[in-house]
Amino acid sequence: MRRRISVVLVALAGAIGTCLPATDRGKVIAQDHGYTPADIENGARLYQSTCSGCHGPAGDEIPGVELARGQFRRGTSDTDLIAIVKTGIPGTAMPPHAFSDQEAAQVVGYLRNMTVVRTGIGTTVLRGVGDPARGRTLFEGKGQCTTCHRVYGRGPRLAPDLTEVGLTRPLPELRDALLDPSATMRPGNRPFSVVTADGRTVSGRLLNQDSFSIQMLDSSERLVSVQKRNVREQGFISTSPMPSYRDTLTVEEVDDLVGYLVSLKGFNP
């Protein structure tokens, strides 16, 4: 067992280079449930071919379900999760799957290591993460991130809440988001805007909609519900309101900012 853990450590360290601080590497091993790198790799293939159609490549396309977060509403043990992968969840859109026990376990192995694995996949340039403390200073100061983002219950709510962004987003994506926000903006994070029949504009975050009404958090952070019969125009704004930091922060500063973001693991980590 000990030998297998070492193998995983070496393999993962190889895969992710120097992009995770030592403490996080420890966490990866602590979360290992005895999967070999080959298991995880095969699990990733199975996931991409079978699961990502609904759950998305990052495991976050079903509202309220963040597979990469490593916490699951309907099960905690691997046994629970293997059973869910195989038998589905009755009464929901999650169907049964004809995986063997080993294949289902490999999928679970991948889910357990999703963030880490994704960090090393499809990325040509990996930089080291910088210093989280310096990153925090930049986040709250020069970067003006707190003008829009909320962390640990403080800050505005219109831009994505970053309290657990270190759990849910792979590191390269965080870096790309700082350099080219519009290209990496997740569809659900696009600002939404409505022009009412009487010419009023309501902008903010789309929370919910149906054939007749729209629910939003508006720019004054009020929960508002608009009837579509009173709406003249509506739609997402496709460019991110976030500026690129390519020209305003140095490479080292971006590293530091990324270092801070990956340290954000939720209010009760």
Add this chain to the structure above:
Amino acid sequence: MTARRSMAWALVFAVAAGTLVDAQVSFERILRADQEPQNWLTYSGNLSGWRYSPLTQITPANVRNLELQWVFQTRAPAEANEKFEATPLVVDGVMYTVLPPNHLVALDAATGRMFWIYSAVISPLARVCCGRVNRGVAILGDTLFMATIDGHLIAIDAKNGRPIWDKALVDPALGYSFTLSPLVVKDKVIVGPSGGEYGIRGFVAAFDAATGTEVWRFNTIPGPGEPGHDTWTDAEKTAWKTGGGPAWVTGSYDPQLNLTYWGTGNPGPDWNGDPRPGDNLYTDSVIALDADTGRLKWHYQFTPHDEFDYDATQVPVLVDMPWQGQPRKLMLWANRNGFWYVLDRTSGQFLQGKPFTKVTWATGFDEHGRPRRALAPTQEGTLVYPNNQGATNWYSPSYSPRTGLFYIPSWMDTFSRYFKVPVEYTPGSQFVGRFPTMAFPALRPPAGAINQRLPEDGYGAIQAFDPKTGERKWEFKMIDVTDSGVLSTASDLVFAGGREGYFFALDARTGAPLWRASVGGQVSAGPMSYAVDGRQYVAIAAGSVLFVYAVRQ
């Protein structure tokens, strides 16, 4: 591109700080909840526990034109042990309510469409005697507070449903749980546990709303050295450790006295008092606590050494009115034990206790207000009125300052046979004794509203009493009993429901039925009223559904 981007900036992040501050629910707003009748800011509508709406658009004349506006269903068919007991809050057009067991939703109060849902992940170790339920949330600022059946208190952002802090306060494996709506007083969130059937040691505790840090705790079962410990007189001196005394119904608050009032539940074990000789303070009591320190100012014990599971888990109703010619700060309390009480809430002095249904466990009171106990469980069984579910229970009563009447959801003339059997404490298991006989299912009918009980088994009623005279003004009888709270309004209406699956409106002065809706499921929640854009609504949970009514336009 640049111009477009800056426009997006301006549109999306033009946060008007002034608006934000105004929109927050300060404690000042909760204190003066009666001044914004369109909102419902705390479990009972105000901190005095009245469940009274100052709205007047729905009247005795037009109530017959009430029609259903929208419904909201729980996420899935409720499990057999789940009931929809929550009273919604409404803040400036947004409704917050809890689907069983702990799914918190934010809804457009005019249409029922959802803004967000927060589902607490519940430990499989959670155990509750009487249903996986929750009675609602509290709010302060932009933060909601939900207490869960696995013993967590969670602060949740009212704007987006994200948790802000989450504290595991008690051990669910030992039978501690939370089912109540928390009470916000100043900058604190106050809760007490359920679990009186599991040999817990109860408490009422206050937590800093910003951080969740515990500020004070009052042990409802006093330990060695604490006042009241000498009312646990077993030779082994261990009974207090499993003494019960939960506090699972939301308390009230008097800002002038700075006292928060809480009712406490039964001692453990429920139906055999032999292992716990003595009065068993502070079970089956009302306790008056300093809201800043949790220090006990006074207590009154309704049922000393309870062996009938009578609890004292009702909302304390605080009323200022003349008493025998003198203006006085009073507390009205219709107890599960069948008596309704008038207490002086400054001192705890007993002023009056009168039966509001058939009562045989006590014959009356001595001059200090101590009940004269007449009956006790026996091996062969003792017939006692009222029954184990009580003459009322956690179902909110109501007080109308217009009619001056006190409205009580009542179980009339019910009885149980109580048996005394040996009881052993096993951690995490029920610590009760033998369940008494009852003609009524304890929690709800097994299927639908079939009723084949006999008239002599008792019945349900909404009763109205005049606290000044002690006189019963009217009674609205139902064939079946009721687990519904009562709402009174400033247009002299009373709303309530029952197990028969009706939600109805009565004339608050006469009890005459004015309107009813067949809701097809048991009402196990308190009604409330609010307004959006000048239109008054009445909301009630029944079965697995929240129903919302307004006058036809």
